Amino acid sequence: MLANIGFGVLVVSFITSLYGIIASIIGVRKNSLAWVESARKAMQITFPLITIVALAIILLLVTGQYQVQYVYNVTSSTMPLYLKITALWGGQSGSLVFWAWLMSAFTTAVTLRKWERDREFLPWVILVGLVTLTFFLSLILFFENPFVRFWVTAAGNQVISMFPPAGAAPLIPADGRGLNPLLRHPGMIIHPPMLYLGFVSFVIPYAFAVAALVTGRTDDRWIRITRRWTLVAWLFLSLGLVLGSRWAYDVLGWGGYWAWDPVENAAFMPWLTGTAFLHSVMIQEKRGLFKRWNMILIILTYALVIFGTFLTRSGVLSSVHSFAQSAIGPMFFGFIALSMIFSVWLLIWRWQILHAEGNMHSLLSREALFLLNNLLFMGILVVVFWGTVFPLISELFTGQKVTVGPAFYERSTGPLFAALLLLMGIAPLSAWGHSTVKTLGKALWKPALAALAVVIAAFAGGIRNGWALFGFLLVSLVIFITLFEYFRGVTARRRRTGEGWLAALFNLMARNRRRYGGYIIHLGVVLMALGIIGIEMFQTETQGTIPPGGSLRLGRYEVTFTRLDIFDANDGRNVARATVLVSKDGRMVGELHPRRDLYFDSMQPMTIPGVRSTIEDDLYVLLVDWQPISSTGVTFKVFHNPLINWLWIGGFVFILGMLVAAWPDKDPQPVPVAVRRGQAIPSRSSGD
Amino acid sequence: MIGKTGLLRRLAWLVVLTGILIAVAVEPVSAQQPTPSDDDVNRVAKQMYCPVCENIPLDVCPTQACAQWRELIRLKLSEGLTDEEIRQYFAEQYGDRVLDVPPARGLNWLVYVLPPLFIAGGVWIVARVFRSMVKPSAENAGASLETTPTPSVAEDPYVAKIEEELRRREREGG
Structure with missing residues (x-):
């Protein structure tokens, strides 16, 4: 019924x-x-x-x-x-x-x-x-x-x-x-809705873009209407990606957070174009430039949203995420093709009226640097898209499927991400319209010196990995520039209003949420980058089979196996749960319980790590295998993941920044027209 | 008919041949490495994928089939094969898909060549855009404002504030 x-x-x-x-x-x-x-x-x-x-x-x-x-x-x-x-x-x-x-x-x-x-x-x-x-x-x-x-x-x-x-x-x-046991995790309960929310909300700016093209009203009105929708879409998509990473870290049991799996890439691709779009629309709003490019970006984002759903739902690319497979692939493909043809036709039709309303005056202006930022995002998109679809193309033309694993993506996108970090530091210091090496250098030298001091300290502390030191330089540069920008804003406000530090900070952010929310987002990104540098450059691991009382050493840590309990839980799974003692530099620091769950209904195993988390690092212990204790013992795999928790802290800061930037404005109050030379204009603009 | 001497000679040859074969067979055993550790095995397995458990690296895949592959890697390591030789052995047996990145040959070249080409194309387009759009500001070029319809807002804070105010009003009106 x-x-x-x-x-x-x-x-x-x-x-x-x-x-x-x-x-x-x-x-x-x-x-x-x-x-x-x-x-x-x-x-x-x-x-x-x-x-x-x-x-x-x-x-x-x-x-x-x-x-x-x-x-x-x-x-x-x-x-x-x-x-x-x-x-x-x-x-x-x-x-x-x-x-x-x-x-x-x-x-x-x-x-x-x-x-x-x-x-x-x-x-x-x-x-x-x-x-x-x-x-x-x-x-x-x-x-x-x-x-x-x-x-x-x-x-x-x-x-x-x-x-x-x-x-x-x-x-x-x-x-x-x-x-599916992999879906029985709190992260997986929230992660798909966040991704879907991100996906569907990107349809709104696309719908307005199409409306603008069809009606010929191609000024920045459609961008202003959809600015908050775009930010909300980006917020949810980012939240989905961060939660997905955490889920992978907690549940998939490989000691990492991102495997460049096709379905992860499917959610990442619209995020890349969406991020490029968020930056690029500011150029149109401020300078009337790049109208065509913004249209292309939002069309691409919409196509990638549908493409991402297609990858996730059709099972066309086998992956750990392809839980559900069906014959809806051709329908999706047809829809993507039709919507692309329609959008491109509209774009060509309106190409002439989408001309720029001004010029760029300097290669170091903010709009020029934003254009470079867009180029880098597109570069990363090309790598990720091509790596994702290449196994299909190979199978189609040669009959042989190939694997494009993390090594390809990491080598190809690493320099592009590093360049993005650098731009993230420099761009906020450049002005709209015109900047020179001199003006930029003047704003840059103090944060750059401070960043250099951090690198020297890291070197003195024993870090010799050149790429890691370069990464630390970029991360510290962006952090110092962001803090410096806040400091400048707060001191200026205090001078003008006489407010206290906290009140000045709050009011500064409240009156220019887009700008200062953006800075918080940048701060979140670099903290995430710190976590990524930590795990990518300094992760170590070991594996071994040990009897009760036996130990495994990894760096300063020692993991001692004490017992293994195997029992049936009352929610339909058999649980093998090990108890290990963890000591660091010879001092006991805790007890972990890595386990393997076997779900009876699906007969699928799930490996849940035992993790000791600190701000400095994670010790991540997996129960790999076990034999009757009387014979060989239990096999553990132990990962040491330095700085990994900065990835999650950065994710939190990132989301906070987006909330600040996307928070709705109050209803506008009538403002008396009082613009006289020398008189401050009351401003509650969402800024730049 | 073979005589007794002939039979003995043949037996002697058989013994010698068997001895040589055993020596050849035993020689690698004498050259075997100490049993490779799990870490040695994982070092190789990390760069490989099982064709059944797609997109899960071999070093962390929990299935029985992958455990057997890891044991095979251990055996090959103990026989003295290098990491690359073991990867090649598996690729020959099960296809290139077991490798974590496609070997650079044939169609696979495209995976390595196309992204840099696209990025180079993007750089070229951006360079053209810069060339076509970058016009020096009025002040820098020494030209009148009429020739540069969008002067730098950074040059005059007063103008910048007025422009910002006008834009804000337009936004609030919407």
Whole structure:
């Protein structure tokens, strides 16, 4: 019954979104406000409709309706309630429903804004939003219906279909197969929604870009409207990436945080173009330059969002993330191709009116440095895209699949990331319009000296790795420049207002959130870079089989195996849990419990490390294998990951900076016009 | 018919040949390294992937098949093969996909060549953009403001503030 209701509402959602598309097209052709309003209402109705569809699935999952194939595949009776709910995005069709639900929420939200000044954009924004939504609803309805059920025919054959074949009876399995063990981690509960939120919210700026192209209103209005949407999209995508890294570190048991897996890359690619876009739109806002480039970037971002979903959902590239595989690949491919053709055609059509409104005056101006920043982001994108799709191309042309592993990406992108760090330091010091070597040098020399002092201290402290020292130089440079910028701003404000340090800092940030939020983001990035330098340059590991009482040494650490407990947990898994004592420089510092869980329903193992975390490093112990204790003992793999926690701290700072930058402004207050030479202009601008 | 002497001669040859074969067979054993440690094995396995467990490096893959591969690596190390020889052995047996990066031959060259080409193309485009767009500011060029419609805002803080205020009003109006 519940499945039938869910399916029925799904069909209505699909028809409603189709109607919205038609209504918006008619609205444009007839220039009819009534039709456009009707399309807007259709879009707004999709949200409650798809909410009902999602709720129906959740109810089926929670109540253990195993005759529904999706419920059978992703839940089992031993799973706790919260996992049954989050199983909504634990499989293929549920994920697509979740995607569509978020999409409808965002597109509905955008239709609720005041459109008086941008009425001409409305039908096109609705059209793009609804075409994307309809595509996903069609995938769900025709290829990945989450409501199909098991039936047994009169002849005893098992059938999977939405409605029962003649004479068939429901087939109700006693229990489900359970959620993939890798997905039963708190990080994985939050990580997919964050990524999906990032993906769907990038559709909004793309929809406005298309509207701007179609209507010919190609000034920076569409950018100003979508600035906050873009920041929100970027916030969620970044959050998704950071949480995904943490999940990988905690669950995948290889001692790292990023494996350049195709599906990781799928989420990373739109982030790269989105980040380039966020910087590039500032040039258009400030200087009226790069209108074409901004269009290209947002079109690319949208295409990569769909491409990323395609990689994740189609299983076309096998990876640890490809839990769900189905035959929806060609549909995705067709949609990506069509949307690209349409976007490129629009771009070519409007190419001439997308001309720059000014010129650059200096190769060291901020806009010039932002352009270089964009070039570097695009360079990284090319490497990541090519490395991701090359195994497919190789298989297509030679029949032989190849592996493009982390070594390729690290070697290729390392110098580009280093150059980005350098630019991140220099660009905030350069002015819009014009900068010279002299002005930049004047602003740069003090932070550069301080950064050099850090490198000398690191060298004196025994670090001899040249690349690491270079990395420390860049990281410290950006940190000092950022702190210096804050210091300059706060002291200037204190001089003018007489506020205390904290009040001046708070007000400085509150009145120029975009700029100072951006600086916090930069600070977060360099702290993350510090963690990456630590683990990439200084990670050490050892592995060995030891009997009870035996020890493994790694640097200053010693890991002593004391016992191994093997037992059945009451949530459907067999647990092998080791106890090891950790000492550092001969002093006991703690006890760890690395373990291996074997889930009975899926018969999948999961390796959970025992980790001792400090600000300085992580000691990361994995239980690799065990034999009867009387014979050989237990095999452990031990990683020493210096500075790794700065990656997570940096991630936190990064998110904080984005919240500062994206925080909504208060409603604007009327400001008296009092612009006289020499009189300060009251400013609550979001700055640069 | 073979005579007794002939038989003895043949037996003698057989013994000599067997001795040589055993010596050849035993010789590598005498040259074997001490049993390689897990760390030695992982050093090689880290740069390899099992074709079954895609995208999971061999050194951390928990499956039985990968454990057997690691034992094979241990055996090869004990036979004195270098890391690269072992990688080549596996590539010959199971295909290039077991290697962590594609060997630079044939179509695989594209994976190494295309990104630098694209980046070089990007640099060229940016250089052209710079050349076509960079015009010296009015002050620097000694020209009048009419010839440079967008003067540097950094030059006059008063103008910058007014411009910023106007932009802010436009934004707030929207």
